[in-house]
Amino acid sequence: MSEQLTLPAETRDRAGKGASRALRRDGRVPAVVYGNNQDALSIHVEEKLLTKMLSTGHFMNTVVMIDAGGQTLRTLPKDVQFHPVSSRPTHVDFLRISEHSKVTVAVPVRFDNEEASPGIKRGGVLNVVRHELELNCDAAEIPDEVHIDLAGLDIGDSIHISAVKLPNGVESAISDRDFTIATLVAPSAMKSEEGDTQTDAADETVEGE
Numbered sequence: 300m301s302e303q304l305t306l307p308a309e310t311r312d313r314a315g316k317g318a319s320r321a322l323r324r325d326g327r328v329p330a331v332v333y334g335n336n337q338d339a340l341s342i343h344v345e346e347k348l349l350t351k352m353l354s355t356g357h358f359m360n361t362v363v364m365i366d367a368g369g370q371t372l373r374t375l376p377k378d379v380q381f382h383p384v385s386s387r388p389t390h391v392d393f394l395r396i397s398e399h400s401k402v403t404v405a406v407p408v409r410f411d412n413e414e415a416s417p418g419i420k421r422g423g424v425l426n427v428v429r430h431e432l433e434l435n436c437d438a439a440e441i442p443d444e445v446h447i448d449l450a451g452l453d454i455g456d457s458i459h460i461s462a463v464k465l466p467n468g469v470e471s472a473i474s475d476r477d478f479t480i481a482t483l484v485a486p487s488a489m490k491s492e493e494g495d496t497q498t499d500a501a502d503e504t505v506e507g508e
Contacts, residue, residue, distance in 0.1 A: 308342040308367035330391040360404040415450035423454040433472035
């Protein structure tokens with residue numbers, strides 16, 4: 300399960316583009332905490348620490364405890380805006396949650412046991428349709444990633460959400476269809492050989508005629 304992160308913050312009284320630009324010049328990133336039937340709280344956080352958290356790769360599906368104005372807020376990051384040129388974070392939205400809130404998060408998929416896949420041994424290529432899964436789960440039990448076993452997978456096979464074993468208490472946010480997560484396809488060389496074989500067979504038929 301994802302570990303909690305702690306992010307120190309300071310409240311901000313001034314809003315607007317001018318105030319936000321001033322904060323960014325000082326190495327701070329404007330942010331807002333909202334939700335849970337409470338008033339929105341405007342804050343700012345240290346850019347270096349935020350960037351370090353973003354670099355973990357699972358910031359968006361991790362509970363972040365924000366220490367601001369003498370209070371500790373349990374939150375889930377919902378949106379991070381970046382500068383179009385420098386890619387520096389420019390604003391963050393945090394959703395205020397309770398300890399056991401039901402939340403929807405995007406969790407990365409990890410594929411295991413490639414060596415046990417006959418299709419991959421034959422040169423097949425894993426075509427990943429979804430690199431993340433939208434999941435509903437308890438805020439205290441957010442998985443770091445979802446593991447999918449490739450053992451026995453052959454060329455032409457597909458992996459659907461119905462075949463994935465999710466952790467206890469976790470369910471797919473998409474429940475109206477059995478969507479595809481990945482397929483195992485033949486490599487282009489194999490497809491080319493199949494095409495050449497079909498062409499040869501056709502030529503032989505013409506000669507026979």
